[in-house]
Amino acid sequence: MLSFDEITNKFLKWLSEENVSISPKLAVKDLRKDNQGRGMVAIEDIEEDEELFCIPRETIINIENCSLTKENPKALDGLLNLNQWESLIISLLYELKVKGEESRWCDYFNTLPIKDTQNYQFNQLMFWSQEQLNELSPSLIIDRIGKDEAENMFNKLFPKVVKDLNIPELFDVTIDEYHKVASLIMSYSFDVERPDSDQLEDEEEEEEEEEGNGADGTILNDGYYKSMVPLADILNADTKLHNASLIYTSGVLVMKSIKSIKKGEQIYNTYSDHPNSEILRRYGYVEVNGSKFDFGEIPLNTIKEYFINTVGLPPSLIDDTFEVLDKLAEDDEEENFAKVVLDSYDCFNDYEIILELIFVIQILSIIGLIYKTDFSDLEDHENKYSLISRISKKCYQLIESKKLTKYFLENYENIVKSRIQEYIYKIDHNSQTGTITTRGEMAKIVLQSEYDSLNNCLDFDKVFNAEEGSYKFIDDGKLIRNITKKRMMEADANPNIKKSKLK
Numbered sequence: 001m002l003s004f005d006e007i008t009n010k011f012l013k014w015l016s017e018e019n020v021s022i023s024p025k026l027a028v029k030d031l032r033k034d035n036q037g038r039g040m041v042a043i044e045d046i047e048e049d050e051e052l053f054c055i056p057r058e059t060i061i062n063i064e065n066c067s068l069t070k071e072n073p074k075a076l077d078g079l080l081n082l083n084q085w086e087s088l089i090i091s092l093l094y095e096l097k098v099k100g101e102e103s104r105w106c107d108y109f110n111t112l113p114i115k116d117t118q119n120y121q122f123n124q125l126m127f128w129s130q131e132q133l134n135e136l137s138p139s140l141i142i143d144r145i146g147k148d149e150a151e152n153m154f155n156k157l158f159p160k161v162v163k164d165l166n167i168p169e170l171f172d173v174t175i176d177e178y179h180k181v182a183s184l185i186m187s188y189s190f191d192v193e194r195p196d197s198d199q200l201e202d203e204e205e206e207e208e209e210e211e212g213n214g215a216d217g218t219i220l221n222d223g224y225y226k227s228m229v230p231l232a233d234i235l236n237a238d239t240k241l242h243n244a245s246l247i248y249t250s251g252v253l254v255m256k257s258i259k260s261i262k263k264g265e266q267i268y269n270t271y272s273d274h275p276n277s278e279i280l281r282r283y284g285y286v287e288v289n290g291s292k293f294d295f296g297e298i299p300l301n302t303i304k305e306y307f308i309n310t311v312g313l314p315p316s317l318i319d320d321t322f323e324v325l326d327k328l329a330e331d332d333e334e335e336n337f338a339k340v341v342l343d344s345y346d347c348f349n350d351y352e353i354i355l356e357l358i359f360v361i362q363i364l365s366i367i368g369l370i371y372k373t374d375f376s377d378l379e380d381h382e383n384k385y386s387l388i389s390r391i392s393k394k395c396y397q398l399i400e401s402k403k404l405t406k407y408f409l410e411n412y413e414n415i416v417k418s419r420i421q422e423y424i425y426k427i428d429h430n431s432q433t434g435t436i437t438t439r440g441e442m443a444k445i446v447l448q449s450e451y452d453s454l455n456n457c458l459d460f461d462k463v464f465n466a467e468e469g470s471y472k473f474i475d476d477g478k479l480i481r482n483i484t485k486k487r488m489m490e491a492d493a494n495p496n497i498k499k500s501k502l503k
């Protein structure tokens, strides 16, 4: 059996046979002691915008450039009827299971977790046991693993689709093999722009103009192919240390430095703007000091329970409010009202919260005060909907003018704190700083990331004094008077509308 370094050297030799050029300022490094597998490190200082390596398009693997469609061009039509994931899964399984040692990419595959089970482990959440996943509670990432969707795809492809494609060697692919290939694609693939994608956009626009409709949802109209890109995928990623990016030209793919890199530093790509929970789900690792894009989440249910238990709103009134808010957004042709009732609300590490969270808490706060002062309209079915709708519209106007009420702030603080409470007993204040090795340690880092983000969102000065303008906090009575004044005028004109006791 070949050693880790021998596998690397064979891969490097293969790359040079494939005419992949690599800057002499770089070396592939064994980073297993940092639990990072292989990576690339600068062995000399590198300037910004230098070419790090260059890969001919023929070296990458995608549905146009793989043994399956090279040997059987008709298979391409079948693959084009699948989605990007499904078609690359089948192309890769063909390469791995049918071509094996004969595959053009064999020396590349030997460097990947799918072949090198001695040195790599699949740590994506898909592979965690229920007990291990429980360590991630109360993070909502547990609800987003996507096992059911993955299994549905497996049942669609095997054996029906591979039978239609006439690939008998793939009739007996197991769910485990499928999950591993799918996870490999998830953590190693690139969406590589097709050389003709510009032309495609023009054609699509013309078609849209002619037919009045958009893309037909097929791979051909996507403008890219999900692809495996040997060498580009040897780069690890870091949201804060990102220093290189892949550029697509018609003939080659070029990795370039996006800032100067000192000798000894690692070359880091980015896998997009993910928080630690999502990095763990997709790629099976975490950033020990938190991702630049971390956030905590407040589930809708936390908000609902708070308004029931602390403010004293009846659950049915909250449900009715959500119904009215959904309807306002649905019926709104002028797009004045966004959908604000979401399953959960992101609270970012960088002190940003989403507007939807502000809307929902502000609206429920006003309803809470009106309800407390015995505004019987809220119990009267006939009037309830028009009143909730009016309150919602007033709150939209209020927020648009960068104002919120003092009671909003009190409730916002309590809600964020109640979510934080769910984390407290799991947070280890002497938290990990070195190399993370176990799934339990990774789970702790995710919880710490979410906890820190939620805590940051309690810093009102930063949250409500953003660059785009600061919020002013007004007395709730002023807004309520504004809402109820109009109601009383309506009530005078219409005896079916009851008058508020509020003055």
Ligand SMILES: C[S@@+](CC[C@H](N)C(=O)[O-])C[C@H]1O[C@@H](n2cnc3c(N)ncnc32)[C@H](O)[C@@H]1O
Pocket (backbone or CB within 6 Å): 035, 036, 037, 038, 039, 111, 112, 113, 187, 188, 233, 234, 235, 236, 237, 238, 282, 283, 284, 285, 286
């Ligand atoms: C595209 S590959 C990068 C190359 C990989 N290190 C290898 O040896 O094959 C992505 C995988 O590398 C690992 N990885 C990437 N960035 C990492 C980081 N900052 N820390 C730890 N592991 C990382 C994760 O296992 C991830 O699924």
